[in-house]
Amino acid sequence: MTAGKYTVILLYATSHAIRAEKLLKQASIPPKMIPVPRHLSSSCGVCIRIARADREAAQQVLQQAGMEIEGLYDISPRAAGKPGRQA
Amino acid sequence: MIYFDNAATSWPKPPGVAEAMTRFLEQVGANPGRAAHRRAVESGRIVYGAREAVAELFNAPDPLRVVWGKNVTEALNLALCGLLRPGDHVVTSSTEHNSMMRPLRALEREGVEVTVVQCTPQGQLDPAGVAAAIRPNTRLVALNHASNVVGTLLPAAEVGAICRQRDVLLLVDAAQTGGAYPVDVQANQIDLLAFTGHKSLGGPMGTGGLIVGGRVDEAQLEPLMRGGTGSRSEHELQPDFMPDRYESGTPNVVGLAGLAVGVRWLLARGVDAIRAHEVALARALIAGLQAIPAVIVYGTLDAGLQTATVAFNVAGMAPSEAGLRLDDEYGIMCRVGLHCAPAAHKTIGTFPGGTVRFGLGAFNSMDEVEVALAAVRELAGEVQ
Numbered sequence: 232m233t234a235g236k237y238t239v240i241l242l243y244a245t246s247h248a249i250r251a252e253k254l255l256k257q258a259s260i261p262p263k264m265i266p267v268p269r270h271l272s273s274s275c276g277v278c279i280r281i282a283r284a285d286r287e288a289a290q291q292v293l294q295q296a297g298m299e300i301e302g303l304y305d306i307s308p309r310a311a312g313k314p315g316r317q318a
Numbered sequence: 319m320i321y322f323d324n325a326a327t328s329w330p331k332p333p334g335v336a337e338a339m340t341r342f343l344e345q346v347g348a349n350p351g352r353a354a355h356r357r358a359v360e361s362g363r364i365v366y367g368a369r370e371a372v373a374e375l376f377n378a379p380d381p382l383r384v385v386w387g388k389n390v391t392e393a394l395n396l397a398l399c400g401l402l403r404p405g406d407h408v409v410t411s412s413t414e415h416n417s418m419m420r421p422l423r424a425l426e427r428e429g430v431e432v433t434v435v436q437c438t439p440q441g442q443l444d445p446a447g448v449a450a451a452i453r454p455n456t457r458l459v460a461l462n463h464a465s466n467v468v469g470t471l472l473p474a475a476e477v478g479a480i481c482r483q484r485d486v487l488l489l490v491d492a493a494q495t496g497g498a499y500p501v502d503v504q505a506n507q508i509d510l511l512a513f514t515g516h517k518s519l520g521g522p523m524g525t526g527g528l529i530v531g532g533r534v535d536e537a538q539l540e541p542l543m544r545g546g547t548g549s550r551s552e553h554e555l556q557p558d559f560m561p562d563r564y565e566s567g568t569p570n571v572v573g574l575a576g577l578a579v580g581v582r583w584l585l586a587r588g589v590d591a592i593r594a595h596e597v598a599l600a601r602a603l604i605a606g607l608q609a610i611p612a613v614i615v616y617g618t619l620d621a622g623l624q625t626a627t628v629a630f631n632v633a634g635m636a637p638s639e640a641g642l643r644l645d646d647e648y649g650i651m652c653r654v655g656l657h658c659a660p661a662a663h664k665t666i667g668t669f670p671g672g673t674v675r676f677g678l679g680a681f682n683s684m685d686e687v688e689v690a691l692a693a694v695r696e697l698a699g700e701v702q
């Protein structure tokens with residue numbers, strides 16, 4: 232079961248994250264912009280949290296648009312800031 | 319009052335531009351890309367929305383290759399100083415603005431070779447002259463798209479084709495054409511497009527940038543400045559990816575909020591429609607000025623070959639005097655003198671005296687052209 236679980240998508244820059252947010256919304260995958268969990272990276276200030284169930288679909292949407300993904304991480308449902316398993 | 323100084327900065331701005339800027343200051347206000355709270359993200363969306371609008375206007379395939387700067391001057395400096403190394407050769411024209419010429423002359427002192435291809439006294443450039451100037455060490459052809467002095471359009475598409483054929487990059491200064499004349503980076507094969515927000519794009523001052531095409535290798539294009547980007551904060555080295563490599567420091571989000579609305583207004587109205595309006599005004603203005611015996615009009619005298627920027631002189635009257643009297647006595651605001659482009663004035667034969675320049679824009683009307691013509695007629699009548 233993946234209900235209530237999250238994946239975060241890290242991109243290289245804020246402008247990339249905003250573009251990814253738009254692309255996901257267009258694909259009906261609800262994104263939430265959250266601070267990058269510190270244990271993952273200090274990459275850019277913001278990353279995208281999606282439902283874990285949307286992980287593959289989201290990855291496909293972004294790759295089809297030619298976007299480089301810095302990382303995809305499944306994280307604990309409690310908070311984006313809690314340590315999670317690296318994908 | 320008649321505002322004929324659009325070639326310097328457009329006024330008024332399209333509806334909604336000021337409101338978008340006020341809305342940002344009053345309701346958003348946060349720094350984009352430095353935090354992830356809702357208003358920081360909203361600020362980031364505004365910056366990205368402006369990238370998309372500009373990319374659409376210039377038909378650039380990737381909004382993330384739109385690099386913001388404060389104006390076209392900064393964009394030209396980034397392209398020229400970032401790309402050219404001692405021993406490289408660059409080809410330019412004799413109608414460039416000092417924003418192009420001064421960085422080039424400074425680079426020349428550091429060992430970059432500069433060839434200036436002479437334009438005709440009407441400001442026209444023969445693409446064959448550019449082709450003939452290209453050498454084995456030519457890295458870049460750098461041209462304005464239209465002269466800010468006489469409005470003459472340069473053959474960007476023809477030069478673009480030559481550059482592809484000869485494996486040279488093309489940098490275009492679209493300060494005078496962006497928003498007033500169609501500029502298509504793909505169709506015209508422009509590798510680096512420098513634009514400014516405060517002229518025909520309808521945005522505020524302090525906005526502009528450089529569109530970096532896919533043929534430009536970022537590793538070969540050094541940033542002008544380095545600093546905080548909000549990305550890669552653990553590293554003390556500048557990020558190597560677009561657009562952060564070239565965008566250090568907090569951007570002008572309030573300005574970009576306005577610019578996005580200005581460009582969206584242009585897109586809704588259509589650059590072709592704006593161009594048709596401006597051609598009609600320029601045609602009437604040129605014909606009216608030519609009909610005044612004491613007036614000398616410069617350029618091609620064909621509105622179809624230029625922007626709606628018209629240069630002229632009243633024989634026997636200094637441009638400075640004409641400008642002062644047009645403002646004081648007739649409420650007509652224009653710009654006189656050398657317009658930051660001594661090379662262009664030398665080309666058309668008006669150096670060092672300069673000219674009077676009427677820079678018409680999307681919001682000017684035929685009535686204003688007629689009022690201005692009547693004013694010039696009166697001034698010219700006095701010196702007969």
Ligand SMILES: Cc1ncc(COP(=O)(O)O)c(C=O)c1O
Binds near residue numbers: 389526
């Ligand atoms: C052809 C051209 N290049 C460069 C500039 C400089 O523009 P900005 O002051 O926006 O950098 C201008 C306008 O002043 C111009 O017309």
